[in-house]
Amino acid sequence: MIIYNTTFSVPKKLQEAFIDFIRDEYIPLSIQNNLLVEPRLTRVFSMDENGDTSYALEFKVFTIEALEQWNSTTGKELRLLISSKFGQEIQGFATLLHTVEL
Template sequence: MIIYNVTVNIDSDVHQDWFDWMSDVHIKDVMDTGLFLEARFSRILAEEEGGMSYSIQYLCKDMETLEKYQQEHAPKLQLDHHKRYEGKFVAFRTLLRVDKTF
């Protein structure tokens, strides 16, 4: 299993709009690709000046599935996010391999 983690710091002045859009539109659009098994939307519990930070984690079965997402869907979905919140966020992505669950 692969966890595709997207960490976002969003400016306070657009936080509520971003949170609602992520909850109601963007994460659903990612899940509607049919390539991920589940998603988690979590607030990072740390003090941030000028913004709030979140981790959005998507679980998929393997690297091939993730690569398909990155090639066929990610560019458009990331562009939608960028256009809507340009200059109001910083994001980075991390890949994790699940070696064992308990």
């Protein structure tokens, strides 16, 4: 199992709008084709000097190939959507994590 995590830096003035957007638009579009599953949004326990907060949005995906397929279609659409909605005010970076069985 692979965890696809995107961490977003969100200005204080946009936090409510960002959470609404993630819940109402981003997650439903992300999971509609069943390539990404089990969405989870968490707030990072840190704040920068401007009062911005970071949020980590995580999904599970079964293979790298499935993630690549998602990124070339739905992911591309979502990057354009978030950019059109928030411009350059919200920035994100993605991390791939692999579950280690203990």
